[in-house]
Amino acid sequence: MNRATIGKAFSSENYNVAVALIFTLLFLLFVKKLAIALFDLFCRYFVVRVEINEYDDEGGEAYGWVLLWSSHQLSECRNNSLGVETKQDETGKYESTYKYFPSIGTYYFTFNGCLIKFQRTHYPKDRSRGLLVLSYIGRDKSIFEALLREAENFYKERNKVENRTCVYSGSKGYWNQIGNPRRIRPLSSVLLPSEVTKRLIDDLTEFAKSEDWYIEHGIQYRRGYLLYGPAGCGKSSFVKAIAGELGKNICTLSLSSPCLTDDTLNELFNSTPENSIILLEDIDAAFKERKSDETNITFSGFLNALDGVASTEQRIIFMTTNFLDRLDPALIRPGRVDVKQLIDYPTHEQVEAMFKRFYPECDESLVKQFCDLVETKNEVSMAALQNCFVVHKYDAQQAFENITKFI
Numbered sequence: 117m118n119r120a121t122i123g124k125a126f127s128s129e130n131y132n133v134a135v136a137l138i139f140t141l142l143f144l145l146f147v148k149k150l151a152i153a154l155f156d157l158f159c160r161y162f163v164v165r166v167e168i169n170e171y172d173d174e175g176g177e178a179y180g181w182v183l184l185w186s187s188h189q190l191s192e193c194r195n196n197s198l199g200v201e202t203k204q205d206e207t208g209k210y211e212s213t214y215k216y217f218p219s220i221g222t223y224y225f226t227f228n229g230c231l232i233k234f235q236r237t238h239y240p241k242d243r244s245r246g247l248l249v250l251s252y253i254g255r256d257k258s259i260f261e262a263l264l265r266e267a268e269n270f271y272k273e274r275n276k277v278e279n280r281t282c283v284y285s286g287s288k289g290y291w292n293q294i295g296n297p298r299r300i301r302p303l304s305s306v307l308l309p310s311e312v313t314k315r316l317i318d319d320l321t322e323f324a325k326s327e328d329w330y331i332e333h334g335i336q337y338r339r340g341y342l343l344y345g346p347a348g349c350g351k352s353s354f355v356k357a358i359a360g361e362l363g364k365n366i367c368t369l370s371l372s373s374p375c376l377t378d379d380t381l382n383e384l385f386n387s388t389p390e391n392s393i394i395l396l397e398d399i400d401a402a403f404k405e406r407k408s409d410e411t412n413i414t415f416s417g418f419l420n421a422l423d424g425v426a427s428t429e430q431r432i433i434f435m436t437t438n439f440l441d442r443l444d445p446a447l448i449r450p451g452r453v454d455v456k457q458l459i460d461y462p463t464h465e466q467v468e469a470m471f472k473r474f475y476p477e478c479d480e481s482l483v484k485q486f487c488d489l490v491e492t493k494n495e496v497s498m499a500a501l502q503n504c505f506v507v508h509k510y511d512a513q514q515a516f517e518n519i520t521k522f523i
Contacts, residue, residue: 120348124325147318163251166260166309169239170246175391180293182248184274185267186234191223227263230254230276279355280484282365284392287375287381291367300360306353307469307498316341316354319455320432327430336423338431340452342399344440345459348499354459355395364432365392371402371413378417385421388431397434400442415444422452464491470498474505475512486516493523 223234230252239245250260280297281283303313323339330337359366369376369389376384388394396402402413422433427428435453439442448456462470467487472478490496503521508515 117517162255163253164257164260165249165251168248168250177266179246179248181264181267181271182250183217183236183246185270186223186225186236186248186387188270189227190218190223190234228259229273230259232263241389258290281360282389284365284367284389286367286369286384287373288417289380289387289452291387294368301353301357303357303361306350307462307466307473308350308459309463309466312459313354315454316358316457317361320358323432326361326365337437338433340422340454341435342440342448342456343434343436343452343459344456345438346495346497347438348497349459349461350386350498351459352395352397355393355436358434361391362480363391365389367392367394369394369396371396371399371418374412377412378414378420380415381413381421385431392432394431394433396433396435398437400437400439415446419446419452461495462501465500467491467496467501470501470505471512471515474509475515478512486512486519489516489519490523491519496523 135507166409168179168182190287220236220238223236225232230509233249237247237249238327239247252259258272268471279300281300283294283298284291286292303317305317306313312394320339327337345351356366358364367384369381369384371381377495385394402418440456464487467490468483471483471486480506490501501523504515504519508518
């Protein structure tokens with residue numbers, strides 16, 4: 117066989133091998149795509165999947181519940197990350213506790229007889245956010261409803277959030293819980309005129325019962341309140357007590373924060389934790405004559421967050437200010453602020469009630485002397501009175517003799 121014949125035969129063999137290889141690769145690619153399609157089809161109809169995104173308005177709270185609950189379910193797992201939690205007890209002492217949470221990865225556990233696949237990973241668009249993915253082979257979605265209820269109950273039992281108020285702070289578009297749930301402040305501990313307390317509580321109670329009416333009349337289901345008056349007279353304390361009375365949490369926002377922009381403010385207003393009151397303190401300091409040079413928030417951006425097309429329904433906002441006359445009329449018009457209430461310096465009756473509350477066994481004559489003395493002074497705040505009572509916890513006579521030092 118000459119060289120030309122050998123080359124021709126070799127080329128023919130190579131060609132056949134190449135064609136066979138190409139068809140084999142195409143076949144394998146087809147099989148792979150078919151397998152993926154069949155797997156996706158199987159998952160679509162026979163796998164229930166739940167994603168819980170940290171800081172998300174729909175799953176932010178559930179993320180904390182499930183993460184803590186899963187650490188209990190996976191207590192024997194060695195692949196854990198250590199978390200430190202600081203708690204403050206009733207005396208103000210801080211204690212650190214250490215908890216193990218599942219590290220980034222995939223785990224399995226059983227719940228109600230079902231094998232659950234648990235994945236802890238990062239949110240694809242923002243790796244600073246955590247993402248939990250739970251799935252199982254089956255079609256009963258109530259499994260995860262039961263799981264979330266159990267996780268919520270487990271979390272509340274561990275953190276004892278019943279009869280407590282959770283306080284959140286908004287930053288960078290996310291709400292973060294500040295510390296541990298706090299003891300509810302009794303409404304009776306904020307000694308305002310009874311007609312003021314009654315007016316606001318009645319309005320809030322009526323609002324809570326009127327969702328259907330708002331929907332029927334095409335009115336946005338939200339309510340805005342403005343508490344104004346001198347500093348130290350109980351505006352913020354009253355909001356905290358109202359939250360406790362109504363069983364709501366509090367979301368605080370500092371509009372002067374450099375982390376806030378118009379966009380992040382909108383995100384915060386659209387992701388408020390459920391059953392919460394938004395508290396904006398000292399609103400006059402944020403915008404002076406519609407100028408916000410010291411903040412990244414524009415006045416128009418703030419108004420859009422309050423009532424723009426992107427703002428959420430079912431919302432209660434409390435704003436406080438020491439200077440009503442400094443607020444732009446556009447900010448406090450009806451629809452943004454529905455109820456305005458003056459929280460003024462304490463009346464004679466308020467001073468008397470506060471003195472008796474701290475010194476219940478005090479002689480009536482000393483009560484009268486104290487109230488008369490305070491009445492001769494101008495502009496005495498509740499905070500100044502409380503400061504005096506805190507210093508002289510058990511001695512009403514000393515409180516009377518030294519009150520002028522605190523005014």
